[in-house]
Amino acid sequence: MIGATAVAVVACAALILGGGSPSAARAAAPSFARDVAPIVRETCAGCHRLGGIAPFAFRTERDLASRAQAIVAALEEQRMPPWPPSARSPAYVGEARRTLDAHERQTLVRWARAQLERPGAARRGTPVGTPSSSRIAPRAGESIRELAMPVSYTPTGVNGSTDDYRCFLLDPKLTRDELVTSAQIVPGAASLVHHVILYRIPGTSAAEATALDRRTTGPGWTCFGGPGVGAGTSGNPRGLLDDAGWIAAWAPGWGADRLRDGTGVPMPTGSRVVMQVHYNLLQGRRPDRSSAVLTTVPASGDLTPVQTMLLPAPVELACRRGESGPLCDRTAAVFDQVDRFGADSALVATGLNVLCGKNAAQPVASTVSSCDRTVSRSLTIQAVAGHMHLLGRSIRVELNPGRPGARLLLEIPRWSFHWQASYLLVQPLRAEPGDVLRVTCRHDASLRDGKPRYVLWGEGTGDEMCLGVVSVTPR
DSSP states (O other), X not given: OOOOSOOOSOTTGGGOOOOOOHHHHHHHOOOIIXXXXXXXXXXXXXXXXXXXXXXXXXXXXXXXXXXXXXXXXHHHTTOOSOXXXXXXXXXXXXXXXXXXXXXXXXXXXXXXXXXHHSTTOOOOOOBOOOOOOOSOOOOTTOXXXXXXXXXXXXXXXXXXXSEEEEEEEEOOOOSSOEXXXXXXXXXXXXXXEEXXXXXXXXXXXXXXXXXXHHHSSSSSEEOSSSOSSOOSSOSSHHHHHHOOOEEEEEOTTOOOEEXXXXXXXXXXXXXXXXXXXEEEGGGOOOOBOOEEEEEEEEOOXXXXXXXXXXXXXXXXXXOOTTOOOGGGSHHHHHHHHHHHHOTTHHXXXXXXXXXXXXXXXXXXXXSEEEEEEEOOSOEEEEEEEEEOOTTEEEEEEEESTTSTTOEEEEEESSOOXXXXXXXXXEEEEEEOTTOEEEEEEEEOGGGOOSSOXXXXXXXXXXXXXXXXXXXXXXX
């Protein structure tokens, strides 16, 4: 682990395909209330709502009719509903729920085209309705742990930064060893929140976190890069990459996650949760109070623990040909990050190049970032995600690329920062010591806003990342 501008397409767009004459559309247009509204309510309204990530809300029949032309255009380009993985990617759990069947698709297309044939016909305010709760329903034996920031926090930048990373200590009040079986993170001010990560820290680190909170003005504490207090299994960077101490994450488009049956994230007695929230201040500054809901079960030998492996790759994206400016110099760009995020940020670019076997002394700028990690223990790959920022074009995560039996874990050929998710494999994959996990990202400097600059791996929305996130269990 996963803001900025809203999705600029209609959430049902790619679904409305098909033919039919104008007269057929007029004769057989579906009923909005009976046929169309239920589909829109459950498939589209989660994003197309007031305060959602889409640029306009679908509240009534009139709202949809007024967007008919845009809907048809987006449909023909097959951009919606968002399903980023390519056809080459493996099958994922829940894939069918995030697309529509042929009947639903045809229902929407017939209604939308009827609106284009009869402009102004749908002037009624027939409501779409409220989508069913996306909250994960607890199962037998599960406890609900509701967590929220203690008080609202209004983000602010430092030294001109437009990003604020803030951590908050939360207590799930565990009196026994438990495992988290599902998580739902709800950003309070969704348009400001770039991502949220829930970290597990041991109870012995609670005093350290509390002291850090008290020393910091306002609620929580500044925490670029991580929680700032004990997380994961080791202080060694490679150990933290093998077990990042994540419980769950949220980014735009990423909803509630239930782990595979029989698995869970370990939470020993007394464990605390650190909620790290990354705010993008380009979207404004107003109070936020994000929250999370976890389901947990008592730890037992029947459940398999889940860990999060991180696969970062260095980013070295030079200014484009013909561009110039002080930040086109790599060293100047590094010091700019230091000004915004502190001295440790200067070590990240070098460290990632070393980790990935690149030339750290003379890094080579490229639009392609990649890194290989050798598996050190037997494990089973359960889920995979990718993360980049606004300059990302594509991302791919592979197992044993170029070897016999190579497997593609995830391929997103058209990256959208506004739609990120973790994908649970229908068929988990085994990996053995000596196997290789590779992440590959493509970036495009032409997508950059603002002054020309050499772009490195960085914590800011205007910086970049190339990150594979792999959920694994012991074999």
